[in-house]
Amino acid sequence: MRKEEFAKFLEDPTRESLREILKNNSGEQNDLDFKAEWPSDPKVAKHVLAFANYGGGCLIVGVKEENDMLTPKGLTELKDKTTIFNKITKFLPGSLLADQHINLYDFSYTESEYEKIKGKKFQVLTVNSSPEKLPFVSLNNGEGINEYRIYTRRGMQTVEASYEEIQKIINRRIETQYSSTAEIELETHLSQLKMLYEQVSPYKYFRSQTSWAANLSRALDNALGEQQKKENPNYPKENYEAFISRMIEKKKKKIEIELGVAGIEE
Template sequence: MTILKGQHETFARFFTAPTREALRDLLRHNIGETDYLDFKADWPALPKLARHILALANSGGGALVVGVSQQADGSLIPSGLSSIKDKAQLMPPLSSYLPKPLEYQVLDFTFSAAEYEILIGKSFQVLLVEDNPKLMPFLSLRDGEGVRTTVTYVRDGTTSTEAGHVQLQAVLNRRIESGHSSRPLLDLDGHLAQLRHLDEQREANDSWSESPRVP
């Protein structure tokens, strides 16, 4: 499915100002799942949810819309949620997987009236993940079904997946370009060593290749 400029702008408007009207437009324009947007019919189990959040955080931020499923043909079914999940029950156990600097929030949306008739009477929740390249990569604090502490997760099209060698390099480059380090003396070699270690932990490792350093 080709994503048009207008569809990108529809998501940007929603991410910047997540209102009911902006969510309505996002669903009506149906841009489908992307690196920065995912749909789920219901809330995933906590470890898998943590994996999606980590992947979004390592890929520039984005949103997970819960109450909507995407079909094989790319169409969206906004079936809504049978009940709004209590954030007081969701956030504490979820935080056991996610590093504290990772910023995210959960918003509730209920449509009692809407120009997009299919949404009327339905409720949705949206998890927004902020982009913070200064602190990348974000790693899980604990292992669980579908998530491991030694893996860097990223978005790859419509999936949250284990980063490969090239993707790890992209994460590293964004961190370096941000001009920030939590350890002031950590230089480029230190960054490379950190991600080299992560890369070595991956299954089906495709190895690091040495390249000349640019003065």
């Protein structure tokens, strides 16, 4: 199958396009995987993450691949979409679960011009990637999957990404020149915050209550009276520099989460 035809299938899988894949495809590739039966839930999540980080792909279930030959065995029953998604959710970041990046399609061929799939059922799990949200990191441990790992496709297999592959994945995000509004306006927010702090003095000033004679004796030194200072109970306990320092740490954590690398050890 040509790359353009497969891209069209990913965007809108149909009975006809799946039939052509099963009839003409020579086997697995980095953006296409076949399984005779549904893998365990953690392994399904691992495939989803790998496809998403690779650039998209799909898992066709009900097809056995052996010696580079495809055998459409079909499924005895179709799994419920909600059940599958509920079981893999804990492994996937929210950015991948949003905006329908993952979809499941059911296909039944009661009649078909391709005799090998006649009377059989298949399911197709498609994964569309959003480069501006890369990389997608696993969130839990399970069978065949580890927490805080980046998976991708390599040599027609789902594997943990190497250092070089992670760099390529992150570079794909950078190439989108994606920045959130919050990031762009950070300097403005800090400037406004400083202006607000400047409106509140750390002290309250008042005139000392001295006798008339004492005031008169000091009149030559200070016509307005001696100025005293007292801590302002309404002044924030955390000063500006301390707040900015704390925000820097929070911002670094925010950036790690945005990049999907939070919790990954160096």
